[in-house]
Amino acid sequence: MAGYGSDQRFTDWMADNGYSTSGDGVLTVAQLRQRGSAYIDALYEPKFPGQRTGGLEQERAFPRTGASAYGQTIGSDVIPLAVEHASYHAALQEDVTPGSLSVGVTAAGAVKRERIEGAVDIEYFEGSGDAAADATIRLSAVEGLLAPFFSRPMPAIFVV
Numbered sequence: 001m002a003g004y005g006s007d008q009r010f011t012d013w014m015a016d017n018g019y020s021t022s023g024d025g026v027l028t029v030a031q032l033r034q035r036g037s038a039y040i041d042a043l044y045e046p047k048f049p050g051q052r053t054g055g056l057e058q059e060r061a062f063p064r065t066g067a068s069a070y071g072q073t074i075g076s077d078v079i080p081l082a083v084e085h086a087s088y089h090a091a092l093q094e095d096v097t098p099g100s101l102s103v104g105v106t107a108a109g110a111v112k113r114e115r116i117e118g119a120v121d122i123e124y125f126e127g128s129g130d131a132a133a134d135a136t137i138r139l140s141a142v143e144g145l146l147a148p149f150f151s152r153p154m155p156a157i158f159v160v
Contacts (some may be wrong), residue, residue, distance in 0.1 A: 002033075002037075002059070002060075002131055003030070003032075003033030003034040003037035003038075003087060003091070004033065004036075004037045004040070004060065004079060004083060004084040004087040004088075005084040005087065005088065007029045007030055007033065009084070009090055010032075010033055010091065010093075011029060013085065013088050014088070014092075015126060016137060019092055021092075021095045022095050022096065024038045025070070026098060027094070027095060027098060030130055032091035032092075032094055032095050033087065033088070033091050033100075034089060035090070035094045035101055036087040036088060036089070036091030036092075036093075036094060036101070037060060037087040037091075038089035038101075038102075039087075039090045039091075039094070039101040039102070040059040040061070040083065040087045040090060040142070040146070041060055043136065044061070044146055044149075044150075045061040047063060047068060047146075047149075047150040047151055048061055048062075048149055048150070048151065049064070049066060049067045049068060049149070049151045050064040050065050050066030050067035050068075050074075051064060051065055051066060051152075052064060052065075053065045053077065054138055060079075061083075062075070062078075062079040062080065062083050063075070063077050063078055067149065069148040069149050070148055078147065082145040082146065082148070083145075083146065083149070083151070084141045085145055086141070086145040086146050088140055089141045089142050089145070090139060090142055090155070093137065093139055100137055101137065103136055103137070115119055
């Protein structure tokens with residue numbers, strides 16, 4: 001499997017933006033790119049317009065047919081640079097905290113309120129009811145880069 005971009009482009013992007021990998025050797029640059037790309041596709045593909053150009057056999061969410069951003073059509077053979085860069089941001093998160101992009105959760109035993117007599121009273125915000133969604137990390141840099149590609153509901157007028 002190949003992640004978005006290339007090892008060299010990821011390395012250049014990190015240098016250009018003042019980032020570096022941890023250098024601990026646990027994950028290679030290629031593995032980080034793969035994990036970052038898998039995160040982007042798994043979490044955001046349902047929001048992308050169009051469909052995979054190569055159908056279900058295509059490995060990644062991009063390139064897509066019928067996709068657009070800012071009113072401009074995205075070629076069916078194009079992987080937008082913002083998608084590539086978003087995957088790099090996710091890859092850096094995975095380097096800092098391996099496994100953080102793919103969470104495993106259980107809703108059993110969720111705590112709403114704990115009370116220690118006389119000393120502390122703690123109340124937690126209520127979750128959405130979807131434990132996996134509540135535990136999934138959201139990266140603001142990724143969301144900002146990908147926002148132009150999200151499908152938006154259009155107003156509809158029904159004429160009778």
